[in-house]
Amino acid sequence: MAPFIPEDKISDIRNAADIVEIVSETVRLKKAGKDYIGLCPFHSEKTPSFTVSPEKQIFYCFGCHTGGNVFSFLMKQEDLSFPEAARSLAGRYGIEIPTQHLSPEQHQQTDERESLFAVNRQAAEYFHDVLLNSPAGEKARAYLEKRGIPEDIVRTFKIGYDPWGRENFTAWCEAKKICAAAEKAGLIVAKDGRFYDRFWDRIVFPISDIRNRVIGFGGRVLDDANPKRPKYLNSPDTSLYNKSRSLYGLHIAKQKCRESRTVYIAEGYLDLAALHRCGIGNSVATLGTALTRDHLMMLRGFADKIILVYDSDEAGIAAARRTGDMFQKEETDAYILVLEPAGHDPDSYLSEFGADAFLSAASRARSVISFLTDLAVKKHGLSTEGKIRIISEMTEPLAAITDNVARSLYVRDLAERVAVDEIEILNKINAVSSVRYDDFSGGPAERSIVRGYKLERKIIAMMLQFPQILPEIHQRNILEYFEDTMLQSLGQTILKHGNLRDSEGHLSDIMNFFTDNRLKNIAASLAIEKKDSWTREACMTLIAQFESGIIRDENKLLQKEIKMRETTTNCCWNC
Template sequence: MVNFIPENIISSIQTAANIVDIVSEVVMMKKAGKDFQGLCPFHSEKTPSFTVSPSKQIFYCFGCGAGGNVFHFLMKYQGISFPEAAAKLAQRYGIQISDQAMSYEQKQRMYEREQLIRINKEAGQFFYNELTQNKVHTEASSYLNHRGINQEIIDKFLIGFAPQGWDNLLRYLSNKGFSPAIIHKAGLIIPRTNSTGYYDRFRNRIIFPIINIQGQITGFGGRVLDNSLPKYLNSPETPVFNKSRTLYGINTARQKSRETGIVYMTEGYFDVISLYSHGIENTVATLGTSLTDEHVRLLKGMVRQVILVFDSDQAGVRAAARSIEIFCKQNMDIKVLILPEGHDPDSFIREFNSDKFKKKSENAKHAMSFLTDEAVKKHGMSVEARLRIIEDMKNPLTSINDPVARSLYIRELAERLGVDEAMLLQRIGHSNFAPPFAPPPLPQVPERKIFYSKQTRMEKKLISMMLQFQEILPEIKKRNLLNYFEDPLLKSLGLIILSKFKGRAGEKISDIINFIEDKEMQSIAASLAMETEEWNLEGCLSLLIQFESGQKRRTDNLLNQIETAQRENNQSLLFELLRQKQEQARERQSTT
């Protein structure tokens, strides 16, 4: 895969792209010695095991085994190919990369994504101009003004207006050179049912561009000016817009969220905009869809706590309850802010002020306390009601992955309901989860042979040395040490290192990982490169001598066993020992 792109271009991209900067956009990390650590974005964990090395320009998760360089991080996080990751980074850092590096399908996919982003940008400009420059749309301006949205906020969120009419946007984008087919692919127009052609999806609506964390418009939301239905209309799913992985306001909330470690999650566009305009900048909203694991992972990389600020009606309570379970499964600290009846975040902060909102935030309820209160409010406290409360709390409690937290919440519920804790545990169904105070389950890491036998542990150490002290590579090659490796994966990795590294000081570990396509081998290379042993020439030579001595002892031992088998006329054992000797010789010859 990497061979399609010139090595000098790849090296230029890696030199320009600091992996810490790229990863920090989606993972909240803290300095830990020479490295940075954070919660892994690829699996659920409570204790950080995800490590990024700025000096080596690689990442590795000691929990799930994911590892690689900056290209592999983007590939895994965004689900894209190597050429696509290289193209993204090259564009970001102003490096030219030939499209000859991609297959026809990859070129088409990249071209289509670029076209869709360009179309969305042009459409966003069209809507913005219609609102801010076309004086005919006074109704739209009056509506926003009535809701307390000034020009500064309009500019910040690029709010626009889709005028009445069937093909205003279609004609505008066609004049810009875009075909109806690609405009339709962007979700901005809809095919006519009774005739040929298309018509605009958004008409006579306030338009909210949906902007991703990189600042690109990926979709749009539109709200009517009256009470007609549907009140809100979103872009459909496209190659660049996925509601399950998108949060409105993530681009404006990112910086403040990282600074405070807290983000407010709401349900609507106006909630985000109103809170932002009153100084509560760390606010996002779902896009008319239920919360997903992807939403949580997006926030998990930025904050330590989420405060749900949903409407106080029953629909809002149900939405909060669903969201709590998903957050709990991801081991996130979750609170719920209850607003006075009849208020949503937008109306509350406009009627009162940011100080009162912040004060109420300080008293936000922890998720389980909120759910218990709601269940009590719903059922009462009769004997039958308490049984129903326990039933309501069953799923939320079993969704908590942290066994200590789960045990404490069960104890709190037992005290609140006046029931025996052991009976409550039995009623909920303790078989569904680990017993209280049991150690948290470790992530499932694929078993690898290299971590067990004495021989392969030594081979692992040699590969780690080869990655981190390239000056020793000529000596490795001269002594043919890889010929003696037992682990085929480690031997293959060693051969790649020897073929790609020249053994000069200053060669980068992150470069070698580009030449490894096998995912398990990538993970092993990143893991071994992360080891912190300080290497020097004396220590390296000492390890080589130790390895060679071990091989000599093994060979001598095998020869002694063969002689013994011959003396004792043990034909079956002799046959097996000779087979082993022949196999060793064949393996050494195959790599010579």
């Protein structure tokens, strides 16, 4: 636990924060009895195994064995340290955390993210104001009007403009005395002892996180004629922004995505603006990078169906193919829409044909397997050699399908397409599948730890779920007889912080004291189990069962020792 956040403030945050509310921002939860379930945001799955308990204020995934409290969730979901997660939650719920006891180093660590958020927010307001209200923004306003981007979209996405000249924004930063923060955020760059604007003479697109906080920027030139200037330029990676883990427009699209359970993914800022202009609000865009696994994890909480919208040029087709392979590995219900006729991107297609034509084309989007099959046929042809290559190319994607029915149907379609017996294709797939193995994240050693010893696990579950029994556990020295050292360590932590046992948030609070993530995950697993209804009588029965086992083991050991001594004595007499 971070020593410079007072315990009473941690308790205040825990009491104010609702884990269901926090998790629901990124995971679609459904009520299941007293708990909520959903698809895990930390690993790929089609059947929900992620459980959130509002009563215990903890979460646990039975698929990847990750668990914890509201702090643990934010730390893993947003890649935060404990202090950062605590401060983030404190900010949401209006809880002030004193900073007077922080060292200079701790002040710097704590304030860096906040200063980056602040300078990004100020920069976004500056660029937006220049575009809308400054004579210097007239050229940019004319450009956006020509591209068919109306003012309401400009305001919704807070699109801005950094004027011509390399020091306009820099001079503004100098007047505000925020150059150091602006440089750290990647808004200005140092060269030859001076600062210069990174996005000069570019349309500027603020990139926000799911909570609508500006984390970075993208810039586009107004004139494509200068080959020395890249068409698009993004912020460098910072502690807030990483393009592989960010999606443009998700903070705006998330509600529409949840309502429709579908999300369209475009490749650029203006393509996304065109989609929203045409009323297709359940749309987001990648940021100059291929779609990543992190992007898919982000989208799981908002949509069941993903439709990738790619340009119909060669680069777009190649990108669609790479993404298709990843979709199969991540078991995502995904479709690929390549706009035709050739040469169209979403912006130009919508401008020429309109939203109805786009939605009609989207309804015919190909599943990943169908799309990959089409590409293979187009690439290799249907000669004998071509068919062999097609089947070889499709074996891995088909083997990756875990749904046996879906795999069977796709195999049948491929067999009909290439006029080859289904059995022969299945034989090739089975040969690939046979070398696959069930990959448990922690391997055999952690698998053994997670299972533990049955009775010892049950005692730990009892300690977590019925903390009134902790004095009895301590008095009888139960933990000293544990054989599983991991469970013993877990139990000792629970006993050490037994003063929390009368708190309603006992389970949530106790999670903060596990510095080892394996212990935290096991604790969450045992705390969320519902196999037993604990009463004091039931607890004493379990303790008696455990102690009788200890006595039996000691008796066996004693009998073994007596036999060994008798054998030794007999040998001596015989000698």
